[in-house]
Amino acid sequence: xxxxRLARLAVALTSALSAGALLAACSANGGPSxxxxxxxxxxxxxxxxxxxxxxxxxxxxGWLQEAYIDRNILDSLVTEADNGSIEPWLATSWKESSDHxxxxxxxxxxxxxxxxxxxNATAIVDNFNYWEKGGNSTAQVSDPYFKKAVALDAxxxxxxxxxxxxxxxTMLSQGYFGILxxxxxxxxxxxxxxxxxxxxxxxxxxxxxxxxxxxxRNPGYTSWPATAQHKGPALVNEVDWKFLSDPTxxxxxxxxxxxxxxxxxxxxxxxxxxxxxxxxxYITPGKPVSLYMNTAQGPFTDTQVRQAFAYGANRQAAVETxxxxxxxxxxxxxxxxxxPDYDASIASAYAxxxxxxxQLLNQAGYTGRDKAGYRTKNGKELxxxxxxxxxxxxxxxxxTLLQILQQQWKQIGFNVTLVPETQxxxxxxxxxxxxxxxxxPWYWTSPSPAILWIVWRPSTKSDPNGSNSSFYNNxxxxxxxxAANTATSTTTAAKDYDQAQQIIQNEAAAVGLYDQTMSIAAxxxxxxxWLEKSQGEPVFEDAYLTK
Amino acid sequence: xxxxxEATVPVASRPPSARHGVRTARRIVVKIVTxxxxxxxxxxxxxxxxxxxxxxxxxxxxxxxxxxxxxxxxAQLAPxxxxxxxxxxxxxxxLNYIGGLFRGNLGTSFTQHRPVTQIIGAELLPTxxxxxxxxxxAWVIALAMILLTARRGRFxxxxxxxxxxxxxxxxxxxxxxxxxxxxxxxxxxxxVIGGTxxxxxxxxxxxxxxxxxxxxxxxxxxxxxxxxxEPFITTARTRGMGDTAVRLVHALRHAVLPAITLSxxxxxxxxxxAVIAENLFGRPGVGQVLVTAVNTRDxxxxxxxxxxxxxxxxxxxxxxxxxxxxxxxxxxxx
Numbered sequence: 001x002x003x004x005r006l007a008r009l010a011v012a013l014t015s016a017l018s019a020g021a022l023l024a025a026c027s028a029n030g031g032p033s034x035x036x037x038x039x040x041x042x043x044x045x046x047x048x049x050x051x052x053x054x055x056x057x058x059x060x061x062g063w064l065q066e067a068y069i070d071r072n073i074l075d076s077l078v079t080e081a082d083n084g085s086i087e088p089w090l091a092t093s094w095k096e097s098s099d100h101x102x103x104x105x106x107x108x109x110x111x112x113x114x115x116x117x118x119x120n121a122t123a124i125v126d127n128f129n130y131w132e133k134g135g136n137s138t139a140q141v142s143d144p145y146f147k148k149a150v151a152l153d154a155x156x157x158x159x160x161x162x163x164x165x166x167x168x169x170t171m172l173s174q175g176y177f178g179i180l181x182x183x184x185x186x187x188x189x190x191x192x193x194x195x196x197x198x199x200x201x202x203x204x205x206x207x208x209x210x211x212x213x214x215x216x217r218n219p220g221y222t223s224w225p226a227t228a229q230h231k232g233p234a235l236v237n238e239v240d241w242k243f244l245s246d247p248t249x250x251x252x253x254x255x256x257x258x259x260x261x262x263x264x265x266x267x268x269x270x271x272x273x274x275x276x277x278x279x280x281x282y283i284t285p286g287k288p289v290s291l292y293m294n295t296a297q298g299p300f301t302d303t304q305v306r307q308a309f310a311y312g313a314n315r316q317a318a319v320e321t322x323x324x325x326x327x328x329x330x331x332x333x334x335x336x337x338x339x340p341d342y343d344a345s346i347a348s349a350y351a352x353x354x355x356x357x358x359q360l361l362n363q364a365g366y367t368g369r370d371k372a373g374y375r376t377k378n379g380k381e382l383x384x385x386x387x388x389x390x391x392x393x394x395x396x397x398x399x400t401l402l403q404i405l406q407q408q409w410k411q412i413g414f415n416v417t418l419v420p421e422t423q424x425x426x427x428x429x430x431x432x433x434x435x436x437x438x439x440x441p442w443y444w445t446s447p448s449p450a451i452l453w454i455v456w457r458p459s460t461k462s463d464p465n466g467s468n469s470s471f472y473n474n475x476x477x478x479x480x481x482x483a484a485n486t487a488t489s490t491t492t493a494a495k496d497y498d499q500a501q502q503i504i505q506n507e508a509a510a511v512g513l514y515d516q517t518m519s520i521a522a523x524x525x526x527x528x529x530w531l532e533k534s535q536g537e538p539v540f541e542d543a544y545l546t547k
Numbered sequence: 548x549x550x551x552x553e554a555t556v557p558v559a560s561r562p563p564s565a566r567h568g569v570r571t572a573r574r575i576v577v578k579i580v581t582x583x584x585x586x587x588x589x590x591x592x593x594x595x596x597x598x599x600x601x602x603x604x605x606x607x608x609x610x611x612x613x614x615x616x617x618x619x620x621x622a623q624l625a626p627x628x629x630x631x632x633x634x635x636x637x638x639x640x641x642l643n644y645i646g647g648l649f650r651g652n653l654g655t656s657f658t659q660h661r662p663v664t665q666i667i668g669a670e671l672l673p674t675x676x677x678x679x680x681x682x683x684x685a686w687v688i689a690l691a692m693i694l695l696t697a698r699r700g701r702f703x704x705x706x707x708x709x710x711x712x713x714x715x716x717x718x719x720x721x722x723x724x725x726x727x728x729x730x731x732x733x734x735x736x737x738x739v740i741g742g743t744x745x746x747x748x749x750x751x752x753x754x755x756x757x758x759x760x761x762x763x764x765x766x767x768x769x770x771x772x773x774x775x776x777e778p779f780i781t782t783a784r785t786r787g788m789g790d791t792a793v794r795l796v797h798a799l800r801h802a803v804l805p806a807i808t809l810s811x812x813x814x815x816x817x818x819x820x821a822v823i824a825e826n827l828f829g830r831p832g833v834g835q836v837l838v839t840a841v842n843t844r845d846x847x848x849x850x851x852x853x854x855x856x857x858x859x860x861x862x863x864x865x866x867x868x869x870x871x872x873x874x875x876x877x878x879x880x881x
Contacts, residue, residue, distance in 0.1 A: 172875055252739045
């Protein structure tokens, strides 16, 4: 055994360049010690060590990584079940007025925040006001039709809208809309960052910056959602939320049993993780990772050139190669396959067809070829500057995908330059103007097709839309999405959302690449950690360990 | 940096004169003043460099908070500009910043909303432990290799210098990943998630120490072999001194000087390079703080870390100068 191990190690050391491959090679037949036989006896209490990835600068805010944590500390009004239905949480029931402009929520009585304050209608109204004032960056875009929230009595809240908005409840199910204690809201930003106070199954015990966040069980927990797998406070005492940015380390920690569960399994370890652990992949609803095409300036102002770009590379095969078959291809550029009202039929448009791409380029006037083989129009080369946010959005594997595509686009005459953006450049807005790129991949998570309004709402002088990164101002498209958002019947809404997806695809205002995914792998002795539907937040209140 | 004097000066020490005392005091004052100037220069460079990167600071802060990447209208930016004092004239901002430094105030992080001193303070000790231990370990490994292999016959010598050339050129991340897989996953001696525990510090220290040891060894080996061929070594041997004693007492003393010079540089480089070991072994530290702050353009934190690293460089070089005088008695007289 020892000899075999050494031989294996020698092979790994000499052949493997990447550390990840090394780890995969070593753990492939070593077998994890942590995986106890399932169905063992349940341990009372205990600590779950979660090998998470990114440490947010602040525990409360509009980032997904913050929502992951907040879901375990804060309760929301409603939650989304796996089948997409909206289920009770802090609100036990709700009524929609006949004009669809008012929602009246009935709150679960007797709920207390962990600081002792009562969770009543006034507290809910305080939260709505805080979000709208900018305390929750996601509120204004998630609910563009919000008018006001009013406390009717201790357990009844009324939310008034300017227009009907059937997506309201789905949007409110995101972790960003967790309810904070009114006392928590009035504290300094720093206090709010370090210790958001809610009524959830856990509360913040200690945050060791750069290392870990310790969540402590709330013994007085009474407000579990309808989707919970058990009724009562959390089963474990603590969750040790470790911030381990290196994927090799996270997987190694799971292998040795130092962590019970890990975030985002590296694709090279996928096969091994499938057999050794409980592996769950979550496909994020909302806008998938697709290329925004600059329709305001440069070669992509011409629809035919955009379509040629879509036809000109075998995106599906490239995605499978770059991500080792782990992350699915997404041909629908506007919503991912996990989004309600997704149209699968339009995802198959623009299947790889270099001949068709060539034809379209000819029609667009790019008939010449220069010495390097790139197409030209009136002597001008067909240049595309493809900028991508490296690291945070487009991983190393994502960058590999773009390189594969770059080679294929070269065959049909596009000279694609790949420009990696640093995170600092990205957030400075350096790549947000029509003159800074021709194409740029991005995703936007959202549990609802209302994401279409956020991304594609036409920009006007008085109300610019900075999220419309294709600079695609199509009034007809805007009207259709708005009609869908404000429709009073779900069937009409679905039809309109579908039409919007078709317009975006037909016009090639964006080009599909792959779905935004996340995954967790849990040791076999950890049970009932589940991913919430709207954003894939890991939920620990039902989880327990077995011996 | 003090240069090694080639001139032969009598080795016997003389009693220090009054004039010598004044000279020493003056030298110390000059050193302190230049150190402060260097620190201020570092602070100023980082302060002004934030204006060289594209986009406004307020837009970055807004984008960080919302997870977006947009540009904003002046009206949208105004409240943020006001909150962080970006609406004040540049000179006022600069003077406020420098003034704050003298009061020990490094500002407040744009993203964490905590004082920078608090952010760095909590992470400085683990990094100092890591880097100082790595430097010490690198010296132990380098010296052991040299004492054991230099001028021990062609094969052994070649083995030593090959080891040094190899380790000096290994990428730190690779060294760390191999150590992690071998000693934490396969043979489970050390933890994967090291944290700040003693056992958990071993692998991060070795990750940084092994490539550095190769580098220090390469520098020292040449000098060491040259010294062993010197006539005074032969003299020592003829006095009946044993080989080990000759190597330790006579040859090493001469040979380590260049490597000591490099140690000052190495300590600074280790601090800024610590992030690789910190990330791989889940260890808190200034390296991680710096990388995150640079990524999020958290200027006050970046400046704070730059100042700390600059201070470490300065202190390390002062120590190097001091060590020099201890090892090379000729310098005490100059």
